[in-house]
Amino acid sequence: MIGEKPLGIVIAVANQKGGSGKTTVSLNLAGAYCDDDPELRVLVVDADSQSSSVRATGAGEAPYPFTVVNLAAAGKNLDREIKRMANDYDLVIVDCPPSVHDKNTEVAVGASNFVLVPMDASALDAWSTVGMLQLVRRTIGSNPKGCGIVFNRVNTKTTGYAEVRAAMAEDNPYPILKSTIALREIYKTSIGMGATVFSVRGQRTAKQARDEITAVAKEILTIVGLIED
Numbered sequence: 001m002i003g004e005k006p007l008g009i010v011i012a013v014a015n016q017k018g019g020s021g022k023t024t025v026s027l028n029l030a031g032a033y034c035d036d037d038p039e040l041r042v043l044v045v046d047a048d049s050q051s052s053s054v055r056a057t058g059a060g061e062a063p064y065p066f067t068v069v070n071l072a073a074a075g076k077n078l079d080r081e082i083k084r085m086a087n088d089y090d091l092v093i094v095d096c097p098p099s100v101h102d103k104n105t106e107v108a109v110g111a112s113n114f115v116l117v118p119m120d121a122s123a124l125d126a127w128s129t130v131g132m133l134q135l136v137r138r139t140i141g142s143n144p145k146g147c148g149i150v151f152n153r154v155n156t157k158t159t160g161y162a163e164v165r166a167a168m169a170e171d172n173p174y175p176i177l178k179s180t181i182a183l184r185e186i187y188k189t190s191i192g193m194g195a196t197v198f199s200v201r202g203q204r205t206a207k208q209a210r211d212e213i214t215a216v217a218k219e220i221l222t223i224v225g226l227i228e229d
Contacts, residue, residue: 001036001218002226008086011093011220012112014105016135017128018098021118021152023052024187025216026095027064028209029116031196032217033091034065035210042066043089045082047104048097049073060194072097078104082111100135109139114224116216118152118181119168121161126168133172142173145224149176150216153183175223179215184208 013026030042042065046053049072057068067089074081086092094108109115115136119125129149136147149168154161169176181187186209190200197209221227 001033001214002040002090002221007090008083009091009114009224009226010082010086010112011091012096012108012115013093013118014096014109014115014136015117015119015125015129015132016098016100016105017119017125020098020120020125020128021181021187022098023048023056023095024191025116025118025150025152025181026093027053027056027068027191028187028196028198028213029217029220030064030066030091030093031198032210032213035198036214036217038065040091041089043085043092044068045085045092045094045108046070047072047074047078047094047108050097053095056191056194058194059192062195062199064194064196065199072104075103076107078107079111082108100131106135106139109136112140113146114220115140115147116220117147117149117174119149120152121154121158121164123164126164129168133174137173144173144175147174148220148223149174150179150181151176152181154180155183156180177216177219177223179212179219181212181216182208 013022054070096105119129140146
């Protein structure tokens with residue numbers, strides 16, 4: 001997927017609305033990159049005081065093929081710690097707190113090469129995502145290679161999805177990913193088993209979920225210019 005391995009690329013997964021799927025997306029993105037290249041060194045940084053990513057590591061018998069660390073209490077040192085750890089990993093994915101008012105969110109955004117903003121196709125998520133994009137714009141500017149929106153837990157065949165997607169495209173300098181993630185029970189199931197959709201076994205829709213996450217993972221690298229479209 002990656003070709004020439006990047007060194008220390010940081011991807012922040014952020015939105016200010018709780019329940020937008022940041023942890024699920026973060027862990028499965030890490031799983032996608034490791035599944036594509038088992039030698040890739042991938043780190044997930046849990047910057048949320050709820051520690052959902054860290055807790056998921058203890059839910060299964062087999063370890064993740066990537067490393068998960070808790071830096072929620074790093075405070076003003078979070079930026080320094082992310083950059084320090086990025087020296088030892090090819091990809092760092094930061095699971096951010098569900099708030100633009102949490103300093104960890106702003107720091108993680110500022111330390112990242114790319115910010116992925118997951119949202120569902122609801123007015124409530126659209127409102128919270130606008131606030132998140134304003135923070136991104138203030139922190140890293142309006143470079144379209146620095147941020148992207150991914151629709152998560154959506155049915156792309158509904159009118160509501162089309163309407164929210166069109167509304168989010170207005171006055172927005174950042175791309176909306178062509179790839180989307182559907183509402184599938186397997187995402188909850190796999191996290192509860194301490195796995196990702198790439199390692200869980202015997203579950204329906206696993207292939208469809210893997211294809212979705214892989215498409216998102218590839219599109220991120222395309223946007224930042226690490227692979228060609």
